[in-house]
Amino acid sequence: LTELLQNSFKVLQGKNKLSESNVKEAIRKVRRALLEADVALEVIKVFLDKVQIKALGLKVGQGLTPSQTFIKLVETELTKIIGGKVESLDLKTQPPAIIMVAGLQGAGKTTSVAKIAFYLKQRENKKVLVVSADVYRPAAIEQLEVLSKQIEVDFFPSTINDKPSDIVANAKRYAQKQFFDVLLVDTAGRLHIDEQMMNEIKILQKKVDPIETLFVIDSMTGQDAVHTAKVFSNALPLTGVILTKTDGDARGGAALSVRHIIGKPIKFLGVGEKIDALELFHPERVVSRLLGMGDVLSLVEEISRKVNHKKVQKSFQKMTKGQFDLSDMRYQLLQTEKMGGIEAMMNKLPGLGKIPQNVKNQIVNGAEIKKMVAIINSMTPKERSYISLIKGSRKARIANGSGTNIQAVNKLIKQFEKMQKQMKKVSGGKMQKMMAKMVD
């Protein structure tokens, strides 16, 4: 068998294309990771369909394993969506460069306006004027005024009785006269999208004609992000996105969703409530964060990293010879626990995948695995090799020793016997394939 195994190693190493089953499993992993990251379902689907098509038949890169090749593909495609480089504000126009924000109420528009004003003043030495066109709530205008005082940036006054377009026109005239470099325009948002709001902001945007129209969205919007982003993106010629409150959600899923829908760069991240809690968006960081989610670096890689090959080979050898015993089961349970659940492992292994669902269900969670291992630990080596020895008083001793009860010991024995039966059914050829997958 060792020889067979070595051959299967070679077959896989010599492989220069990704196979369909390889790809399927890997795609499943990526899907789970993206879901964990709270990427919108619609975006996940479009993305994975694309990856799947590209992955099938993809040539394995030089010096790479098939799984590394796959990960590289996912990384490339993610980068294509999220963007490859840091994009800052475009201020190249006749001053004042007008920057306008739009988004739902509470998204963080006013805060972001102040943060950007501070950023431009501090980092780029710009002369900045801020103005509020949020005429629905007096508190909103005051909020911006307070913030502007705090950062010592000029504030152009407005009241709730003014028309938003007049406010901005006046502010613009003032900015021109006073040689301001940048005029930042805060706008009103509603709690939910409604037609009136969208119409107003559309009209305002046209009149103001800003060089930057930034869509502000709360990163914790989750699945709703897609809908909101679509509506704003259809209504306005957006030039970029500010993703706020990323300090409360480090998963990065919203970035992918919003970027995909809007197709415009994320320019800033809001990373806290403080005025300096604003960062340029680094796409590659989000990509690697997404890839890090839920162990996307593929089961195959994980297995080769975590599993001791020699031991696995030995235990597989015993299996095919019908010598699978409780020590092997214990070892496999521990490996399974390491790899994050029996499901993932069993689905990876043909043959084992056919273990009845009820058996899988019984041993699927970590606590259960720990209990099973404890029971096996309490057995003597002889008992582990010859399960038929375990009767009456031995059962009681094992139950006591493992802090469980007779029923639990019985259950484990049953599970072992089922597993053993299943192992015997696995043919030699299948075993070879299994090993190939394990060591890819």
Ligand code: GDP
């Ligand atoms: P607006 O209605 O869109 O103008 O939203 P605001 O600017 O008034 O912000 C709403 C709330 O979100 C405020 O309490 C802000 O302090 C908070 N906020 C905005 N951006 C961030 C951020 O990046 N991180 C955190 N933690 N809070 C934020």
Ligand code: MG
């Ligand atoms: Mg506001």
